Amino acid sequence: MRGMATTHLHPDLSLTLHESGAGRPVLVLHGGGGPATVAGLAEALSRTAHAITPVHPGWDGTDRPAWLTGIDDLALAYLQLLHDRDLRDVLVVGSSLGGWIAAEMAVRDTAGAITGLVLIDAVGVRIDGEPVTDFFALDPRAAADHSWHDPDRFYQDPADFPAEELARRQANMATMRVLAGDPYMHDPELLHRLARVQVPALLLWGESDRIATPAYGDAYAKAFGNGRLHVIPEAGHLPQIEQPETTLSLIETHLRETSTSR
Numbered sequence: 001m002r003g004m005a006t007t008h009l010h011p012d013l014s015l016t017l018h019e020s021g022a023g024r025p026v027l028v029l030h031g032g033g034g035p036a037t038v039a040g041l042a043e044a045l046s047r048t049a050h051a052i053t054p055v056h057p058g059w060d061g062t063d064r065p066a067w068l069t070g071i072d073d074l075a076l077a078y079l080q081l082l083h084d085r086d087l088r089d090v091l092v093v094g095s096s097l098g099g100w101i102a103a104e105m106a107v108r109d110t111a112g113a114i115t116g117l118v119l120i121d122a123v124g125v126r127i128d129g130e131p132v133t134d135f136f137a138l139d140p141r142a143a144a145d146h147s148w149h150d151p152d153r154f155y156q157d158p159a160d161f162p163a164e165e166l167a168r169r170q171a172n173m174a175t176m177r178v179l180a181g182d183p184y185m186h187d188p189e190l191l192h193r194l195a196r197v198q199v200p201a202l203l204l205w206g207e208s209d210r211i212a213t214p215a216y217g218d219a220y221a222k223a224f225g226n227g228r229l230h231v232i233p234e235a236g237h238l239p240q241i242e243q244p245e246t247t248l249s250l251i252e253t254h255l256r257e258t259s260t261s262r
Helices: 036-045 071-084 097-108 140-147 163-180 190-196 214-223 244-258
Strands: 003-010 013-020 025-029 050-055 090-095 114-120 201-206 227-232
Touching: 003 071, 013 036, 013 071, 025 036, 025 071, 025 097, 036 050, 036 090, 036 244, 071 097, 071 163, 090 097, 090 244, 097 114, 097 163, 097 190, 114 244, 190 214, 201 214, 201 244, 214 227, 227 244
Parallel strands: 025 050, 025 090, 090 114, 114 201, 201 227
Antiparallel strands: 003 013, 013 050
């Protein structure tokens, strides 16, 4: 199956997925900005792998059942997806909120389906002295200044958005607030659980990220049983957009090095 499709995990939970390419399965998880923030990365990965990119329930107009209220619920749903598809030797790549989901999946993956992780400027843990910026409190200009190495290039004035695009973004933020707003952008139990995750975890971090700093990323990487940090210059919170070639190269190397079917 390739292209856009819907798969049913529960009677009241459906997932919208985009699939492309062939080879090792790579689950690509977007952050709060929605599927568009990882679409280019997934397309590039599909040249050498089987890229599977879900839309998190509640984003971009998709349905979110009332019981799905936490990142742990998403992690369990995606583990069920891997189980239902009988996918093995999976690399999970997650950006920002998607990186948090990936980490929660890894600590719950008792079946051993996941054999590699890439967390890109991930949130999800609490690091003393390095708080995650309250994104909900930022106006659009401040959000751009915190998110990008070159904010002038990527800033978009909401006044220029069509009404439907503005509504989509507002609905996405409302869903993110439900799933990650309290406690804000972290699971209090996750940090100490990461030591049990022995699959190789590569944490990629934009040097200019002011949402979650490289120091936050360094502490995150050290919490894994087998984690390492790579800082990407001239990039902020979304290095896959600001430095796509560098980001892709690092992920593809990790893809090759972590495969159990080599």
